[in-house]
Amino acid sequence: MEITFAVLLWGVRIAFLVLLYLFLIRVFGSLQRALATENAVAARPTGLAHLVVQRTVRGAPRLGDRLPLRAVNALGRDAGNDIVINDEAASARHALVEFADGEWWVEDAGSTNGTVVNGEIVRSRERLQYGDELAIGRVALRLEQ
């Protein structure tokens, strides 16, 4: 009786370690799946709409370019943005253009000189209609389908 209890106890102790590792493996698995899903969402072909360059400086972006939009787009001077605005008047991370609830939205990402839609400065988050003109620094972009 004594021996069986001791053996059982060792079984429980080893089981703790095994279960701890199974939990860890499940955590890694979930992490991997979460990443795969997020990447799938990010890489989903969009062609949802385009920003057409109306006015520009130093040819970056080039006049008349049709820049394809994803579901979420970062705009700014920094090279890491989805749409790079090469103008000193633009902040490193200037604005966000995103598609949510079936609509396009623009949000200022705390830029120094502000984001302007149809001549009016964007306070927080505003709806964008097709044909609206978005100005960041000295660059102007029009939302088109």
Added chain:
Amino acid sequence: MRAEAGVPLGRARFTELSLLVWVAAFAVTGFVAVLATETSSFSPTAAIVPAVFLTLMLALHVFLVGIRFRGDQILMPIAAGLTAIGLILVQRLASDLLLQQLSWSIIAAGAFAATILVPRDLTALARFKWTWALLGVLLLIAPLLPLIGREVNGARIWIKVGPGSIEPWEAVKILLVIFFAAYLEEYREVLSHTQRRIGPFPVPPVPYLVPIVAMWGIAMVVMVFEKDMGATVLFFGIFLAMLFLATGEAFYAILGLTLLILGGFAAYHLFGHVQTRVDTWIRPFDEDLRFDAGFQLVQGLFALANGGLLGAGLGNGMPDRIPVVWSDFVFDAFAEEAGLAGALALLALYLVFLYRGMLIALRAPTPFLQLLAAGLSFIVALQTLVIVGGNLRLIPLTGITLPFVAYGGSSLVTNWMLVGLLLRVSQVSERMRGGGAP
């Protein structure tokens, strides 16, 4: 795609739930192992603890599903798993404190839920940055004030509140990360796009160097007057890491580390308590330290050696030979009873926590949220590094808590709030990027 991937889509949080099931499995097994070993001191209340804790975690899950929370599903189960290990170790090492720790975990769960619900707009936190800074510095120096300050085990880091006492530093961590994130978001352009350079180093206008020097000054005050080296390293480390993340200038990090080393060197020569810490780190086995200042560390090292690969088995080791094992040396206790295998699993959990936190930071839409998420995850990582490094005698020992695991209420509550904030940041990114997805 939804069925196979199943992670961030839809309203149910299956990933979280399935991970919590595994937490439940190893938590119950761990409790059984500890209780079965200590049959002599068995009390029925001990059996209630895992049940209450698991119900609590399930309640948090149901709460998140109920408010249709969309955001990370991995951090909460990791925090739950670590808290469960913490409760098992309190049961093992200081069972008279168990109910207290369980109550603290209930409060922590409440604080987590409040963090999820209350700040309606996370970005608005940035607007009150000077309030957070002032509050943080006040809390930081509060233990030095004569009436409310308290010195425990040589460190003056406690304040009296009613019958108990709390460690304000724990709350200060989060306040300061919010402040740093907001401050750096505002000034990082100036700090990183400096024209004046001496050699490879940028030289920003003097006013922008003031905060760095001020932070260093405060850190030194904490080290000298509160005798808390762990807090100093954490406080200054978080600041430097966030400064580097925001500006990408190695110069600031080098400047800060140089200042820290100079300060540490001066403190070593000026203050006895710093000297003792360093001496016990370098030569704990020496005659004069072995049974004196170095006793705790040496007993910890023996515990590690006793553990071996698979450990002595939960409940079967002798970690109680380490003084105050439940607060400063839980890592050694766990490593003794669960072995190298268990200790590595524990460290891996912290690693995943950091990795996930950094991913949340990368995906956050604004610099403030990015810095916030990175700073919060970095707290947990640096804290783990400092205390585990101290326990393993890789660096001088400092009295920092092992996040979620070590006994202590203030620490548990603030760490759960930290998880809540990380989840909120992930929710913002999820809302923005997942716009088109269901």
